[in-house]
Amino acid sequence: MKSELLAIMAEFLEVDPEELQDYKTLEDLNIDSLDFVEIMFEVEEKYDAPVIFEMQKKRTQIQNLGEVLRLTEELILKHRDQTAASASPDARTGSAAPADADG
Amino acid sequence: MDNAPQRTARVPARVVVTGIGVLSGFGNGLAALEDGLFSGRTAIRRIESLDTRALTCHFGAELPAFDGQALIQKAERHAYDRVSLMALAAADEALAQAGLDPAEIGPTAGVMMGTAFGPGDAIQDAVLRASENQRLRPTTILKMMLNGPTAALCARYRLQRGSQAHVTACAASAHAIAQAVQAVRWGEMDVCLAGGADAFPTSALFTAWDALAIMSAATDPTAGIMKPFAPDRSGFVIGEAATVLILEREDHAIARGATPLAEICGAGAVTDTPTLTKPTLRGMVGAMRAALEDAGLDPAAVGHINAHGTATELNDSLESDAIRAVFGPHAPAIRVSACKAALGHCMGAGSAVEAAATILALCRQQSPWTIDPTAVTADPQTGPQPTAPYSGQTVPMDTDIALSNSFAFGGHYATLAFRVTKP
Numbered sequence A: 001m002k003s004e005l006l007a008i009m010a011e012f013l014e015v016d017p018e019e020l021q022d023y024k025t026l027e028d029l030n031i032d033s034l035d036f037v038e039i040m041f042e043v044e045e046k047y048d049a050p051v052i053f054e055m056q057k058k059r060t061q062i063q064n065l066g067e068v069l070r071l072t073e074e075l076i077l078k079h080r081d082q083t084a085a086s087a088s089p090d091a092r093t094g095s096a097a098p099a100d101a102d103g
Numbered sequence B: 001m002d003n004a005p006q007r008t009a010r011v012p013a014r015v016v017v018t019g020i021g022v023l024s025g026f027g028n029g030l031a032a033l034e035d036g037l038f039s040g041r042t043a044i045r046r047i048e049s050l051d052t053r054a055l056t057c058h059f060g061a062e063l064p065a066f067d068g069q070a071l072i073q074k075a076e077r078h079a080y081d082r083v084s085l086m087a088l089a090a091a092d093e094a095l096a097q098a099g100l101d102p103a104e105i106g107p108t109a110g111v112m113m114g115t116a117f118g119p120g121d122a123i124q125d126a127v128l129r130a131s132e133n134q135r136l137r138p139t140t141i142l143k144m145m146l147n148g149p150t151a152a153l154c155a156r157y158r159l160q161r162g163s164q165a166h167v168t169a170c171a172a173s174a175h176a177i178a179q180a181v182q183a184v185r186w187g188e189m190d191v192c193l194a195g196g197a198d199a200f201p202t203s204a205l206f207t208a209w210d211a212l213a214i215m216s217a218a219t220d221p222t223a224g225i226m227k228p229f230a231p232d233r234s235g236f237v238i239g240e241a242a243t244v245l246i247l248e249r250e251d252h253a254i255a256r257g258a259t260p261l262a263e264i265c266g267a268g269a270v271t272d273t274p275t276l277t278k279p280t281l282r283g284m285v286g287a288m289r290a291a292l293e294d295a296g297l298d299p300a301a302v303g304h305i306n307a308h309g310t311a312t313e314l315n316d317s318l319e320s321d322a323i324r325a326v327f328g329p330h331a332p333a334i335r336v337s338a339c340k341a342a343l344g345h346c347m348g349a350g351s352a353v354e355a356a357a358t359i360l361a362l363c364r365q366q367s368p369w370t371i372d373p374t375a376v377t378a379d380p381q382t383g384p385q386p387t388a389p390y391s392g393q394t395v396p397m398d399t400d401i402a403l404s405n406s407f408a409f410g411g412h413y414a415t416l417a418f419r420v421t422k423p
Helices: A003-014 A033-047 A050-063 A064-086 B030-038 B074-079 B082-098 B121-131 B148-155 B169-185 B203-211 B251-255 B281-295 B312-333 B345-366
Strands: B015-024 B059-063 B107-116 B163-164 B190-198 B241-249 B262-271 B304-306 B336-337 B399-407 B414-420
Touching: A003 A064, A003 B074, A033 A064, A033 B074, A033 B251, A050 A064, B015 B030, B015 B169, B015 B251, B015 B345, B030 B345, B059 B203, B082 B121, B082 B148, B082 B241, B107 B148, B107 B169, B107 B345, B107 B399, B121 B203, B148 B163, B148 B169, B148 B190, B163 B169, B163 B281, B169 B190, B169 B241, B169 B262, B169 B399, B190 B345, B190 B399, B241 B251, B241 B262, B241 B345, B262 B281, B262 B345, B281 B312, B281 B399, B281 B414, B312 B399, B336 B345, B345 B399, B345 B414
Parallel strands: B107 B163, B107 B190, B304 B336, B304 B399
Antiparallel strands: B015 B241, B015 B262, B190 B241, B262 B414, B399 B414
């Protein structure tokens, strides 16, 4: 998934994916707050998983690109788990928590 | 860095134009406007961007080819509407002609841009998507801002002096230029990028104009689609344009070796709004007199007028009467140009593109699309006078002073006064 996320960013920023190294900061990559939210929008479109809201909350604490990729991937995987759980037989009988129960 | 306005001038400075950038129905660039306008051609063609089969009006003056995407980075494209890209292209051209380095002007430059409808594409697109419960991109709101063209120029050149977006309908860019003249005249900034931009209407906006039943339904170009001041005029068609003028203090321009194209020696704006749409003689006369007073000019000094000339019944009759009222026996000696016959009604960009046309007319000592304003009148006692067949006649003139009129829905009336030093 990391390479796919890098590809999304590289296309948006019009740079070679190899330039997007984990240690670089958002400032290094000239990613301002609007670029950041647009990139997260592209991620949501591709994975059909909500990441914008959580990533926006964390943006100012994010140290580098590696952290962006890790947190984004975590959110996508968490959403997949929740979606799978809500689609399980237990969920259909109402015994599982709603997918968005923890916000 | 301190970027506070410094209104230091105790004596008003002369304000000159040192660069012009234009996108119009004639194409991209000032040269395309000059070639088209002074050869008597019209940029009004059958509309290509919209399906008008269910509507009354079928003609307009769209930009023949414009793709501004290369002007900005891909990451910015979601935040810039077509109208902002048009403004950027015009501003780049204007700065190049002025010989100003876009990377250097920021600290002492500002911007005043007019638009009537701003980012129409972005607004219509967002409305349609929202009505269909589609997601909107996070930066949609930036693309929808009415100050889009102004903000685009602020960002591109990192401008640090004053900036304003004027939205006074079809006088918007006249108000923008008038404000810019004041700002430069009194030392608030060394340089001001001033003008206007309006993209061709979206289907919703065009349909709204069509519903008002003041656009020309004509479909025979040989008989004339839009005929300002003609007794058989039948309304306007819409044009698409962006124009940016580089205004600076005359001493600033001369000190850096630039060649002033013209001086904007006066600007006048008045309001008269008995109804939202009905033009008034008082408003038109008031704007022209205010500009003459601001410029310290005797009416007899004026030799050229770029008329508002919308080819609507009442506007042209009243503007004709207003010219007679302001200039009296001198009126017949004034060469009056009706450029909308060639450019269409460019809405909030109209005043700016017509300012460019006025400067070109003075520099060339030629009046393009010259009409006889005495052919029409709102006075029922006089009645329309016989007139020659309608054509885009360019006629010679001999004057150093011109006015350009702009009148708008909402009762906004503005006139700009221009002066050149004749060789």
